[in-house]
Amino acid sequence: MRLNELTITEASDRLKNRDLSSVELTTACLDEIKKTDDKIKSFITVTENYALLQAEKADRKIKSGDEKDNLLLGIPCSIKDIILTKNVLTTAASNILKNYIPPYDATLISKLKNRGMVMLGKVNCDAFAHGSSTENSDFFTTHNPWDLERVPGGSSGGSASSVASDQCFYSIGTDTGGSIRQPAAFCGVVGLKPTYGRISRYGLISMTSSTDCPGIMAKNVSDAALLLKELAGKDKMDATSSDRKVDDYFEFIKNENIEGLKIGVPKEYFIEELDSKIKNAVQNAIEKLEKLGAEIVEISLPHTKYAVPTYYIIMPSEVSSNLARFDGIKYGYSEVKSQNSKVKSLEDVYLKSRANGFGSEAKRRIILGTYALSSGYYDAYYLQAQKARALIKKDFDNAFEKVDVIIIPTSPNVAFKIGEHSDNPLELYMEDIFLSAASLAGVPAISIPCGFAKPKNGNVEMPVGMQIIGKHFDEKTILKTANVYEKSGD
Numbered sequence: 001m002r003l004n005e006l007t008i009t010e011a012s013d014r015l016k017n018r019d020l021s022s023v024e025l026t027t028a029c030l031d032e033i034k035k036t037d038d039k040i041k042s043f044i045t046v047t048e049n050y051a052l053l054q055a056e057k058a059d060r061k062i063k064s065g066d067e068k069d070n071l072l073l074g075i076p077c078s079i080k081d082i083i084l085t086k087n088v089l090t091t092a093a094s095n096i097l098k099n100y101i102p103p104y105d106a107t108l109i110s111k112l113k114n115r116g117m118v119m120l121g122k123v124n125c126d127a128f129a130h131g132s133s134t135e136n137s138d139f140f141t142t143h144n145p146w147d148l149e150r151v152p153g154g155s156s157g158g159s160a161s162s163v164a165s166d167q168c169f170y171s172i173g174t175d176t177g178g179s180i181r182q183p184a185a186f187c188g189v190v191g192l193k194p195t196y197g198r199i200s201r202y203g204l205i206s207m208t209s210s211t212d213c214p215g216i217m218a219k220n221v222s223d224a225a226l227l228l229k230e231l232a233g234k235d236k237m238d239a240t241s242s243d244r245k246v247d248d249y250f251e252f253i254k255n256e257n258i259e260g261l262k263i264g265v266p267k268e269y270f271i272e273e274l275d276s277k278i279k280n281a282v283q284n285a286i287e288k289l290e291k292l293g294a295e296i297v298e299i300s301l302p303h304t305k306y307a308v309p310t311y312y313i314i315m316p317s318e319v320s321s322n323l324a325r326f327d328g329i330k331y332g333y334s335e336v337k338s339q340n341s342k343v344k345s346l347e348d349v350y351l352k353s354r355a356n357g358f359g360s361e362a363k364r365r366i367i368l369g370t371y372a373l374s375s376g377y378y379d380a381y382y383l384q385a386q387k388a389r390a391l392i393k394k395d396f397d398n399a400f401e402k403v404d405v406i407i408i409p410t411s412p413n414v415a416f417k418i419g420e421h422s423d424n425p426l427e428l429y430m431e432d433i434f435l436s437a438a439s440l441a442g443v444p445a446i447s448i449p450c451g452f453a454k455p456k457n458g459n460v461e462m463p464v465g466m467q468i469i470g471k472h473f474d475e476k477t478i479l480k481t482a483n484v485y486e487k488s489g490d
C-alpha cells in the first residue's frame, strides 16, 4: 500500500512508531497531486513549501515525544477554498475573490494548526458553494476520480475528489444544503455534516448563515469521528456555535453494539424517481443493520416535498444579503481598480466589479433572493418559507420521538456526466431532493458508501451513498451506526 492510501489512524500509528515521517507522508501526497491533478483538478492552490515546512515541524514534535495522543499531528489534508486561511489565497472559487488573501484563520483552521495539521492546499468548489457539481466554479470543473467524465458532486467537489483519489488523508468542506454529503456519496468517501452550531462558522465565507455547517470528508468513519472531536465546540467568535458538551466520538464508536437501535425509514424518500439500483443498495444496507441487531421502523416525514422549494427561497434570501459585502473595493479584487483611468466613481467600481466578478449562478441567486425579500413579496415567499421550515423541523422532532436515527439515500442518482445538467439550473436544484430537509432542520447527517451502481448512460460502476440522520447534537449515534455498517464489510 502506498503511504498516501493510509487512513489517519494508520498513518498516525506509523508516525508515532517512527516507522515513517510526516515529510514522507506529505511528499507522497504532493507526488500524487502532481501525478493526477491535471486530470482530476481538485486543487485551486497547492501550498507545497508551506506543507513541507509544517511537516518538518510536526516531525520535530513527534521526535520530542510530546503530543503522543494527538492523532492529527503531521497528517496532510486539503481545505475547501471557502474557508479562510491566513496568508493563503482564498477565492471561494469566484472571480470576485481571485486575489483575496485573508489576514486571519477560520477558527477550525486555528484548531487544526494547533493539532499540527499539514495543509496541502485549497480545493475547488462551486463558486460561493452554489451548486452540486463544481461546474459553477468560476475557474474549472473538478472531475470524479472514479470516472473522469463525471462530476465529483458539489459544492465541496474538490474536497471529495482529493480524499477519494488519495491526494490527501482528509478534507474540510462546508455543507449548507448537502455540499458535503452529496460529493462524498458521488466519490465513495465518508462525509459528515454535524449539527448546525457544532463546529464554529467563524472564518467561513458565508453562504446561508442559518444552515452553513463546516464538516468533514474522510476515508472512513473513525477518521471522521476523530476529526469531529477536534473541531467541535463553542467559539466566542461565532454566537451560533453551541456550548453543548463535545462527546469523545472516536472512543464512543468503538462500542459496536447496536442491539435495539431504532432505525426510521421514511416512506417519502423511497420514491419512484429513485434509481432502483440505489434503492436496492440502501435497502440492503438497512437489512444488514437489522441483522446486526437494529430494529427497523417505518416512519413518515410528511413535509419532505416542501424541503427543496423552501431551501430555494431561504438560501438565496440569505445569499443576496451575504454577497452584498463584495463591493470590488474590499477583499482584494483589483481588476477594475487597476484600470483606474476608466473608473469614474466608487459606484462604478461597485457595479463593474459585481458585473464581472460574480458568475451567472451567484447573480441568479442574488436576484432571486432580493426578489423574495422585497417589499410586497416578503410575506408570500420568505415568511411562508420560514413557516414551512418550522414544519420540516417538526417532522424530524416527531420522528425522533420514535426512532434513534433515520436512513435514506444521499442522492437519487450516482454521479452524473459533466454537462448533463448544466444548461438547466432547476435540474441541478432537484439533485438536492434528499439533502435540503436535514439542512433546514439543522440536524446532523453522515453519508457513507454502501455499494456501487452503473449509471443509465455509462459503463463504469459508480459509488452509492447512504445517509444516516440523527437528533440534534447526537453525532455519536450516527457515527456509531455508520461505523457498525462500515465494519460489517460488503
Ligand code: GLN
Pocket: 129, 130, 131, 132, 154, 155, 174, 175, 176, 177, 178, 179, 180, 207, 315, 432
Ligand atoms: N446544492 C445546494 C445548492 O446549490 C447545496 C449547496 C451547499 O450545501 N453549499 O445550494
